[in-house]
Amino acid sequence: ASLGLTPLEACRIRAVAQPELYRDAGLIGTSQIIASENDELGWKKLYAGLPSLMIRQVIFGSIKFLAFERASEAIFSIHPEFREATVTALGVSLVAGGISGALSSVVSQPADSVLTYVAKDSGGNLGVFDGAS
Numbered sequence: 001a002s003l004g005l006t007p008l009e010a011c012r013i014r015a016v017a018q019p020e021l022y023r024d025a026g027l028i029g030t031s032q033i034i035a036s037e038n039d040e041l042g043w044k045k046l047y048a049g050l051p052s053l054m055i056r057q058v059i060f061g062s063i064k065f066l067a068f069e070r071a072s073e074a075i076f077s078i079h080p081e082f083r084e085a086t087v088t089a090l091g092v093s094l095v096a097g098g099i100s101g102a103l104s105s106v107v108s109q110p111a112d113s114v115l116t117y118v119a120k121d122s123g124g125n126l127g128v129f130d131g132a133s
Helices: 002-017 026-036 042-047 052-078 087-120 128-132
Strands: none
Touching: 002 026, 002 042, 002 052, 026 042, 052 087
């Protein structure tokens, strides 16, 4: 999924950062502009943010699953009767999902900032650790 998402993220970040330049170009036009900025890299420039995007996705997914399990366990340990009815079990899943989504978003935000920096400012040669500094 990250291979398909990376060029779209690069276009989205550019369109938000410089709307006057990219707004009228659309998705295809924006990707062509980014690819033509550096003749040596070409379309590879659209994938400059791939390492940081993959790190962000791994962090987000790991924290989300871990937090969901822990939140569900905590709620069920306090109210074991919630396991008995489908409606209350679904309510626990909903609450645990909200907690885990919020927590994983906060934890993965620094990686998202690096992705934005790499996609907006790099010439395609900037690595994850260079973007974080």
